[in-house]
Amino acid sequence: xxxxIDNMRAQLQRLGYSYDWSREIATCxxxxxxxxxxxxxxxxxxxxVYRKKAPQNWCPSCHTVLANEQVIDGLCWRCDSRxxxxxxxxxxxxxxxxxxxxxxxxxxxxxxWPDRVxxxxxxxxxxxxxxxxxxQLVGGGEFSIYTTCIETIYxxxxxxxxxxxxxxxxxxxxxxxxxxxxxYIDESVKKSDMxxxxxxxxxxxxxxxxxxxxxxxxxxxxxxxxxxxxxxxxGTGAVMAVPSHxxxxxxxxxxxNIPMIxxxxxxxxxxxxxxxxxxxxKGCRLINSExxxxxxxxxxxxxxxxxxxxxxxxxxxxxxxxxxxxxxxxRYWGEPVPCVYTDDGKTYFLPDDELPLILPELEDYKGRNxxxxxxxxxxxxxxxxxxxxxxxxxxxxxGSAGSSWYYFRYIDPxxxxxxxxxxxxxxxxxxxxxxxxxxxxxxxLMYSRIWNRFLYDQGLSPVKEPFKKLVHQGMILGENxxxxxxxxxxxxxxxxxxxxxxGADTLRxxxxxxxxxxxxxxxxxxxVVGAKKFINRVWNFxxxxxNITDTDDGKLTKIYHQTVKKVTSDFEALGFNTAIAxxxxxxxxxxxxxxxxxxxxxxxxxxxxxxxxxxxxEIWQLLGHDDTIAYESWPTYSDRKxxx
Numbered sequence: 001x002x003x004x005i006d007n008m009r010a011q012l013q014r015l016g017y018s019y020d021w022s023r024e025i026a027t028c029x030x031x032x033x034x035x036x037x038x039x040x041x042x043x044x045x046x047x048x049v050y051r052k053k054a055p056q057n058w059c060p061s062c063h064t065v066l067a068n069e070q071v072i073d074g075l076c077w078r079c080d081s082r083x084x085x086x087x088x089x090x091x092x093x094x095x096x097x098x099x100x101x102x103x104x105x106x107x108x109x110x111x112x113w114p115d116r117v118x119x120x121x122x123x124x125x126x127x128x129x130x131x132x133x134x135x136q137l138v139g140g141g142e143f144s145i146y147t148t149c150i151e152t153i154y155x156x157x158x159x160x161x162x163x164x165x166x167x168x169x170x171x172x173x174x175x176x177x178x179x180x181x182x183x184y185i186d187e188s189v190k191k192s193d194m195x196x197x198x199x200x201x202x203x204x205x206x207x208x209x210x211x212x213x214x215x216x217x218x219x220x221x222x223x224x225x226x227x228x229x230x231x232x233x234x235g236t237g238a239v240m241a242v243p244s245h246x247x248x249x250x251x252x253x254x255x256x257n258i259p260m261i262x263x264x265x266x267x268x269x270x271x272x273x274x275x276x277x278x279x280x281x282k283g284c285r286l287i288n289s290e291x292x293x294x295x296x297x298x299x300x301x302x303x304x305x306x307x308x309x310x311x312x313x314x315x316x317x318x319x320x321x322x323x324x325x326x327x328x329x330x331r332y333w334g335e336p337v338p339c340v341y342t343d344d345g346k347t348y349f350l351p352d353d354e355l356p357l358i359l360p361e362l363e364d365y366k367g368r369n370x371x372x373x374x375x376x377x378x379x380x381x382x383x384x385x386x387x388x389x390x391x392x393x394x395x396x397x398x399g400s401a402g403s404s405w406y407y408f409r410y411i412d413p414x415x416x417x418x419x420x421x422x423x424x425x426x427x428x429x430x431x432x433x434x435x436x437x438x439x440x441x442x443x444x445l446m447y448s449r450i451w452n453r454f455l456y457d458q459g460l461s462p463v464k465e466p467f468k469k470l471v472h473q474g475m476i477l478g479e480n481x482x483x484x485x486x487x488x489x490x491x492x493x494x495x496x497x498x499x500x501x502x503g504a505d506t507l508r509x510x511x512x513x514x515x516x517x518x519x520x521x522x523x524x525x526x527x528v529v530g531a532k533k534f535i536n537r538v539w540n541f542x543x544x545x546x547n548i549t550d551t552d553d554g555k556l557t558k559i560y561h562q563t564v565k566k567v568t569s570d571f572e573a574l575g576f577n578t579a580i581a582x583x584x585x586x587x588x589x590x591x592x593x594x595x596x597x598x599x600x601x602x603x604x605x606x607x608x609x610x611x612x613x614x615x616x617x618e619i620w621q622l623l624g625h626d627d628t629i630a631y632e633s634w635p636t637y638s639d640r641k642x643x644x
Contacts, residue, residue, distance in 0.1 A: 168208070
């Protein structure tokens with residue numbers, strides 16, 4: 001790992017990035033994750049960390065659980081293996097406690113973050129206001145459903161339960177088709193949550209023959225099904241089905257020959273459902289809904305809710321689409337969780353003075369049979385101190401834990417008394433500009449917001465939001481137009497090879513000239529050669545003493561001031577490709593003119609040196625300067641001279 005870090009650092013330094021290397025941090029070092037473990041304990045004290053058994057996304061290849069955002073099209077984000085479901089006892093971070101704050105504070109980011117990212121975060125949080133309703137089962141038993149469409153409750157013609165839920169298990173003794181039901185359950189539990197929901201294009205299900213639920217508003221009995229699109233780990237594990245007013249239910253009812261009842265007037269439901277986005281706020285009225293028939297949808301929502309509340313079978317409730325953060329992984333690389341499971345069945349949390357709990361070195365780093373690799377650390381696991389006897393937690397924290405607050409540590413990387421000096425945090429926070437890929441929209445960016453919000457509430461962060469401005473950069477694809485990776489190794493470009501053959505400045509110039517920052521672009525070796533040729537043109541002209549004059553004939557005045565103006569503006573907007581294009585225009589004009597005033601040459605090299613610092617520094621020296629170009633003032637322009 002540290003060799004990889006050394007290699008990455010060397011590559012960045014070869015490319016001339018002007019980082020302050022004294023602020024370098026590594027989240028895998030004990031002096032960093034000490035604070036991570038302390039944060040875990042502070043979160044625990046506030047009731048935001050808990051442990052429970054729940055079905056998890058499990059990668060059989062990586063031998064670890066995955067958060068929902070780490071499952072892409074039903075596959076593991078690391079190895080592309082098909083993700084399975086597995087019941088595991090895990091640590092969770094109660095991020096839903098911050099649902100309202102996360103939504104409200106998105107308003108602070110409007111205009112500074114891309115609209116689509118704000119929309120993605122709103123949708124991922126998915127706050128909804130609805131009603132939780134209790135349904136009795138014929139023959140005994142009950143379950144609850146949550147709905148935002150209580151106005152359609154008279155249109156229920158069936159109910160659907162999660163195949164892997166406790167409700168279904170409790171009903172198995174009265175199910176008349178046990179074999180078919182069990183076979184469906186066995187097949188469902190093999191699928192990941194993503195397969196069962198977002199990727200679920202089928203209308204599979206199985207009726208629980210002999211089982212009926214009672215609609216609490218009218219006492220009517222409706223059949224009960226199981227369907228894999230309902231998750232035991234989400235909501236109540238049960239849904240009411242109103243096929244006339246929900247397209248998924250409509251299609252499900254057609255496949256399983258279930259009758260439909262229209263309860264909202266205003267559209268023909270013979271071909272497709274009349275859904276809430278089509279009838280809300282349109283003055284539509286209820287039909288086939290007993291005493292509520294004739295009321296508008298909005299009137300009926302309140303009236304039906306009140307009726308059910310008075311009957312003691314319903315409660316108003318706020319739900320969130322996003323779920324708690326799984327805060328444990330069955331991997332070696334990760335911060336050890338600072339707790340011990342004692343011999344008397346309790347959980348003991350380490351005091352601060354025992355931190356950091358250091359990750360032990362292992363001879364065998366592989367986990368087996370669902371066990372974490374740290375199970376192999378037989379001596380490390382044992383805890384016997386101050387009369388406490390037990391074994392340590394062997395799961396580690398997720399990688400996203402360490403990356404959720406690193407921006408604070410950059411501010412104060414050497415501090416061993418606090419994770420960040422409060423005064424320094426006030427000076428530097430929030431981060432002025434965050435550049436990252438769109439794949440982080442509901443992952444790292446959301447976790448960072450949550451982490452910062454916790455620190456803000458504890459008086460440890462001076463700001464509500466950590467990142468003031470967000471810009472997404474596109475990917476550099478392989479020459480085949482596909483993301484570089486192990487699937488097509490022949491199209492992977494090693495920057496060290498490019499630097500070796502063409503020079504660091506060529507790579508920098510080419511990448512900035514490929515296209516707009518936010519757009520993904522395929523690599524082009526021909527383009528690299530072109531970038532090298534441009535640098536050679538600049539070098540050949542501006543290092544030739546006779547080409548640089550102390551006088552100004554005025555022929556380059558307009559193009560020079562236009563160039564300074566555009567490059568200045570484009571740099572501020574991160575439009576590097578168009579800035580370079582303008583510099584190319586200037587160089588073409590310089591060649592046509594045959595000479596260039598020294599003041600213009602120096603101004604041009606100052607601008608170009610931001611893209612090609614090594615060549616820029618060399619030319620600056622050849623123009624007669626002894627000091628570095630890095631601290632020179634930025635060139636200025638005149639609007640008047642740029643149009644004359």
